[in-house]
Amino acid sequence: MMSLLEAPRRVRLKVIDIAGGEGVRRRLFSLGFHKGDEIECSAQGILGGPVIIKHIHSGVTAAVGRGIARKILVEAVDGTR
Amino acid sequence: MGPDSAPVAIFIGQPNCGKSTLFNALAGHKAQTSNFPGTTVKHTHSKVNIGGRLLQVIDLPGTYSLNPSDPAEKVALTHLFLEKPDVIINVVDASLLGRSLELTLELIEMEYPLAVALNMTDLAEKKGIKVDPHKLEALLGVPVIPTIATRGRGIQELVQAALKCLEADCRRARPPWSGDVEDEIEKLIELLPQDFPCVANKRFTAIKMIESGHLFCNEFLEEINPSLKKSLDEVRAALEGKRRLPVYEVIAAERHHLSQRIFEESSRVQRRTKAGWQERLDGLIMHPLLGYPIMLTVFLIFFLLIFKVGSPLETLLLKPLASLKAVLQAWLGNRLSFHLADGLLQGIGGGLAIVLPYYIPLLFLMGLLEDIGYLARAGFLLDTFMHRIGLHGKSISPFILGFGCNVPAIVSTRILESRRDRVLTSLLIPFIPCSARTTVILALVAFYLGPYWALGFYAMNVLLVAVLSRILSLFFKTPSPGLILEIPSLKIPRLKNIFMKVYFQLKCFVQFAWPLLIAGSLILGFIQSCHWDKAINTVLSPLVVNVLGLPKELGVTLIFGFLRKELSLLMMLQALGTSYQNLISVVTREQIVVFTVFVSFFIPCLSTFAILWKESGKKIAFLSAGLSISVAVIVSFLVKLLI
Numbered sequence: 001m002m003s004l005l006e007a008p009r010r011v012r013l014k015v016i017d018i019a020g021g022e023g024v025r026r027r028l029f030s031l032g033f034h035k036g037d038e039i040e041c042s043a044q045g046i047l048g049g050p051v052i053i054k055h056i057h058s059g060v061t062a063a064v065g066r067g068i069a070r071k072i073l074v075e076a077v078d079g080t081r
Numbered sequence: 082m083g084p085d086s087a088p089v090a091i092f093i094g095q096p097n098c099g100k101s102t103l104f105n106a107l108a109g110h111k112a113q114t115s116n117f118p119g120t121t122v123k124h125t126h127s128k129v130n131i132g133g134r135l136l137q138v139i140d141l142p143g144t145y146s147l148n149p150s151d152p153a154e155k156v157a158l159t160h161l162f163l164e165k166p167d168v169i170i171n172v173v174d175a176s177l178l179g180r181s182l183e184l185t186l187e188l189i190e191m192e193y194p195l196a197v198a199l200n201m202t203d204l205a206e207k208k209g210i211k212v213d214p215h216k217l218e219a220l221l222g223v224p225v226i227p228t229i230a231t232r233g234r235g236i237q238e239l240v241q242a243a244l245k246c247l248e249a250d251c252r253r254a255r256p257p258w259s260g261d262v263e264d265e266i267e268k269l270i271e272l273l274p275q276d277f278p279c280v281a282n283k284r285f286t287a288i289k290m291i292e293s294g295h296l297f298c299n300e301f302l303e304e305i306n307p308s309l310k311k312s313l314d315e316v317r318a319a320l321e322g323k324r325r326l327p328v329y330e331v332i333a334a335e336r337h338h339l340s341q342r343i344f345e346e347s348s349r350v351q352r353r354t355k356a357g358w359q360e361r362l363d364g365l366i367m368h369p370l371l372g373y374p375i376m377l378t379v380f381l382i383f384f385l386l387i388f389k390v391g392s393p394l395e396t397l398l399l400k401p402l403a404s405l406k407a408v409l410q411a412w413l414g415n416r417l418s419f420h421l422a423d424g425l426l427q428g429i430g431g432g433l434a435i436v437l438p439y440y441i442p443l444l445f446l447m448g449l450l451e452d453i454g455y456l457a458r459a460g461f462l463l464d465t466f467m468h469r470i471g472l473h474g475k476s477i478s479p480f481i482l483g484f485g486c487n488v489p490a491i492v493s494t495r496i497l498e499s500r501r502d503r504v505l506t507s508l509l510i511p512f513i514p515c516s517a518r519t520t521v522i523l524a525l526v527a528f529y530l531g532p533y534w535a536l537g538f539y540a541m542n543v544l545l546v547a548v549l550s551r552i553l554s555l556f557f558k559t560p561s562p563g564l565i566l567e568i569p570s571l572k573i574p575r576l577k578n579i580f581m582k583v584y585f586q587l588k589c590f591v592q593f594a595w596p597l598l599i600a601g602s603l604i605l606g607f608i609q610s611c612h613w614d615k616a617i618n619t620v621l622s623p624l625v626v627n628v629l630g631l632p633k634e635l636g637v638t639l640i641f642g643f644l645r646k647e648l649s650l651l652m653m654l655q656a657l658g659t660s661y662q663n664l665i666s667v668v669t670r671e672q673i674v675v676f677t678v679f680v681s682f683f684i685p686c687l688s689t690f691a692i693l694w695k696e697s698g699k700k701i702a703f704l705s706a707g708l709s710i711s712v713a714v715i716v717s718f719l720v721k722l723l724i
Contacts, residue, residue, distance in 0.1 A: 022329065023150070027498070027565045029333040030145035032180030035326075046369045049465035050474060050564050057341060058179030059208065063461040065473055065564035 004051055004069040007041050012056060013074040014038055020071040028072075032060050038077060087128065087135040088247055089164065093157060093188070094172035095181050096143030097569045099200045101125075102578070103172055103230035104140040107240065124160055131240050139166070142495075146333075147187045148293060152503075153495040161191075162280055168194040168243045175205035175212050175227075176570065178348060182221075182340035189223060189255050190288060191281040194246035197225045198239050203232075204570070209351040217347040222253035231575050256343065258335050261323055265316045266291065272312050291317055292332040359571045366455075372462045379455070383446050384539070388523055388532050391439035395524065398434035402426070403660045417610040423655065424606025428599030431651035435661070436598075439520045440590065441583065447485045448582045452574035456481055457566060464564050470547045471554025473564040476506045480546075483513035485586075487689040490515075491696055501557045507697050508553060508705055511685035512546050512712070514539065517594075517646040518681045524650060525673050529665055538677065545682075545716065549708075593688075594645055601641050601648045605655055608637065614656070628714060629675055630721050632657065632668060642680050644687050649680045675721050683713035 007013055015037050018025050033039065038056040045051075051069040054061045064072070094100045108127035125140040141161070144154040161169075171188050173181035178199075188195055199214055218225040224242045228235030257263070269287040273279070279286040290313055302310040317328045324331045366375050406426060413419035450456065456478045464474030475497055483490035490510045494503045514522060527535035608614045614637045618625070621636030634656045642649035653676070654660065659667050668676075685693065685705055694702040 022327070023498075023562065024565070025327075025330065026148065026333075027150055029330070029337070030148070030150065031565065031567055032177075032183065032337065034334055034337045035330075043364075043367055044369060045461060045465050047465045048468070049369070050461055050566075052367065052461065052568065055180070058177055058344070059210075060177055060180050061568040061570070063457070063464065063474065063564060063566045063568055065464060065468070067563045068565060 001073055001075050004041060004053070004064075004072040004074055005066065007074050008076070009041055009043070012038055012040060012077040014077050015072060015074055017073045018071060019073060020068060024068055024071065028064075028068075031062050032058050033062070039074070087137045088167040089137045089139065090168045090170055090243055091161065091164070091166040092138065092140045092170050092172060093161065093184075094143060094198075094200075095145050095174065095177075095184055096567065098143065098172045098174040098177075098181060099230040100143060100172045101140055103198060103200060103228060103236065103239075104138065105581070106230055106233045106236050108138055108140075124156060131237075131244070134244065136240070136244070139164075144184070146184055147289075148329075151496055151498045156495075166193060168196065168246050170196055170198055170239065170243055172198045172200050172228075172230075175199050175202045176208050176210060178205070178210070178212060179341050179344035182343055183336045185221065186256065186336045186340055189221065190285045192285070193281065194243075194250065195223045196239065196243045196246050197221065197223055198230075198235070199225050199227045200230055202227045203229050204572070207357065208570075210348055211351075212348045217343070220256060220343045220347055222255050231578065256339055258339065262320065262331065262335055265320050269313060269316050272309055274306070274309075288332060291320070292329045362571060363458075367458055367461055372458075376459060376462055379450075381536075383450070384536065385532065386446060387439055387442045387519070388527055388535070390442040391523060392528060394438035395435060395528075398438065399661050402430040402434050403662065405430070406660070417607075420606035420610035421603060422606075424602040424604070425599065427606075427651050427655050428595075428602035431602070431647070431654075432595050432598050435524050435650065436517075436520050436647050439523050440516050441587070443516050443519060444485065444583045444586050445579060447482075448579040449574055450481075452572065452579060454569045454571050457568045460564075460566055461568065466547075468561075470550035471557070471561065472502060472505060472550060473561050475564055475566050476502060479506050479510060480513055483510045483515060484519070485516055487511055487513065487515045487685065488692045491689065491692050494696070499559070499562050501559050502561055504697055504701060505550065505553055505557060507693060507701065508708065509546055509550055511689055511693075511705055511709055512542070512549060512682060514542055514681055515646070517686070520647050521650045521677055521680055525677050529673055530670055534674070538674075542681070545712070549712070597644050597687075598648055598651060601644050602651055602655060605637065605641065605652050609655075624714070628721075629679060629717055631672055631676055631679075635676065639679065639683065642686070643684050643690075646680060646686055649676075671721070671724050674724060675717050678720050679713050679717040681713075682709055682716060684709050 001016055004013075015033065015035055017035060018028055032055055033053070040054045040056060041051055042054055042061075043052040048066055050063040050065045052061060052063055092100045092104050104125065104127075108129050124142070127138050129136050129138055139160070141157040142153040144157040147158060147161075149155045149158050169188055171185050173185060185197060199212060199217065202212065205212060214225045214227050224246065226235055226239045226242050228239055230236075258266075266284065266287055269291065270283050273283050273287060277283075277286070280289065302313065320328050320331045324334075326334065366372055368375075406423065409419060409422050409426065413422060459481065460474035460477040463477050467473050467476060476494075478496070479490045479493045482493055487510050490513070491507050494506045494510075497503045497506060522535050522538055526538055605614070608617075614634075617640065618633050618636040621639070622633050625631050625636045625639070626633050635653060638649045638652035638656050641652055654664065657664070657667050684690075690702055690706060693705055
């Protein structure tokens with residue numbers, strides 16, 4: 001298990017937990033990102049920029065700031081690159 | 082039903098699902114559209130006549146769920162709950178169906194007549210997603226009509242379906258929730274007294290009471306009905322125990338998984354192995370390194386195009402204006418009638434020859450950037466810099482909108498979740514050079530000193546905003562809640578849509594701003610003929626002459642800049658009694674720069690001041706005015722010393 005910041009690029013990841021408070025969790029839920037979902041991290045900004053995550057099933061793409069990315073815990077899904 | 086008994090249809094959907102485009106296709110161009118989540122922040126009303134039946138249609142701001150997290154979403158909810166629409170038209174983005182259905186499921190729980198517009202089916206197919214509308218209809222239990230709003234397809238069918246829902250209830254069984262969750266909800270429903278103030282229906286009310294702990298009625302339930310409060314707490318605890326999750330997450334996950342399932346059962350997804358042009362282009366413009374030079378190039382081209390189109394047009398249009406003035410002067414002499422006619426000419430002609438040549442290309446290019454979907458990408462790229470100045474990437478969209486006009490930019494801060502971010506962004510927006518100031522900058526600085534001076538001006542302006550933001554953010558104790566921003570897919574803009582947007586904004590300019598320009602010029606003409614301008618100029622001369630080093634005559638023009646920023650430019654010519662071509666013989670190039678700096682910053686214009694007052698309160702509006710005046714005096718004095 002690792003935070004989204006440490007996760008490798010373009011690899012299927014499973015969301016294990018969202019460690020933020022209710023506000024952050026609710027905002028992520030409303031964009032369709034939940035515990036147990038599979039996501040992919042496609043880009044990361046330079047100099048502490050945000051991370052781009054893509055939901056594998058729904059196709060939603062979102063930019064999340066570093067502070068929030070640090071709270072999203074993921075693990076790699078086996079069988080992918 | 083509405084006051085005049087025409088049935089009310091409400092358009093509701095998640096941000097950027099094409100609600101407003103669909104609404105415009107139905108009601109004529111009334112609502113603002115763009116490819117950025119959160120373009121609509123207030124509701125738009127219209128009446129349409131469909132096959133002899135009158136229907137009131139209302140376009141609401143996009144909302145991800147019925148649990149609002151920003152003020153724009155709250156507008157949608159308040160409207161939905163208070164106005165009790167006769168029929169709801171839920172617009173869903175077929176290319177993001179799995180997520181969009183979460184709101185649909187929530188709307189179904191309300192049990193109002195409901196029709197679903199399955200929008201952007203063309204985009205979905207390009208992404209390899211084929212949705213079967215019949216299957217989706219069967220699974221949801223409400224009518225589903227495929228539409229392509231940008232091409233106007235499926236709109237007649239959608240309205241027919243909505244009207245049919247009005248006449249006969251077309252709902253069937255709603256999609257089932259997990260048994261154990263449903264059992265707990267049932268328990269609470271049975272305990273709700275007959276006279277309980279329900280929203281929509283008992284089940285919907287029970288679910289809302291369970292999922293939102295801070296709900297208004299939950300707080301006073303303790304006092305008015307302690308046994309119900311106890312049961313509610315038990316139900317919430319039971320759900321949390323069963324799933325080992327906070328209760329709001331149990332309910333959200335329930336809808337999430339149900340919508341994923343319905344999506345999978347109703348759609349065929351063929352993942353392409355090769356990346357489409359959108360993905361490849363996205364990889365380039367959001368590249369962590371290449372993205373920045375690309376962004377700079379985009380803004381440079383943006384600026385140079387406006388100047389290259391605007392300045393020859395301006396030169397061309399000014400010639401007949403100058404000769405007309407000469408004719409007037411010869412004919413009327415130096416009487417009141419000449420001053421009034423001159424004012425009228427400056428107001429009308431100045432608007433036509435100096436403002437529009439720059440304003441129209443600016444609107445067009447802004448529309449293009451918005452519709453492609455570049456704003457969210459700029460937000461991603463600039464987030465890290467925004468953090469350094471105390472904000473985050475979501476404020477980029479209001480800032481960029483501010484280059485068009487500060488007023489909608491301040492309204493659009495409603496997409497920001499925290500008041501801290503909204504107030505800070507609203508205080509900074511008046512320092513963004515809007516189209517009126519761009520006109521002044523291009524027509525004065527670029528025209529007389531060259532386009533690179535104007536670019537330098539913009540660079541200084543951006544730096545100023547950054548420094549101000551850094552300083553202002555020191556006064557806000559609470560930290561910014563951080564960036565969570567949906568990135569919409571890149572779309573090929575439709576020219577017709579952009580032209581409609583330009584037309585819509587030009588119409589507003591002609592109706593509201595131009596009359597102000599004309600009235601202002603007329604008043605100055607009148608003041609000049611009575612020689613009152615001399616008194617005003619004398620009062621202001623310590624500032625104008627001693628601090629700024631400008632000709633005394635310009636004092637009166639600065640006051641009028643409060644109405645519209647371009648007015649200061651038009652009046653400058655009128656006050657100095659010179660033509661645009663001969664301006665440089667009366668003032669120096671340095672004075673032009675100082676004048677532009679001062680006019681740009683010295684006060685938010687009347688409309689901006691009014692909207693600040695309305696959105697953030699009197700205190701913030703006056704704070705903004707005070708801030709602008711001090712910044713303008715300090716910066717223009719420094720500029721005077723430096724050049």
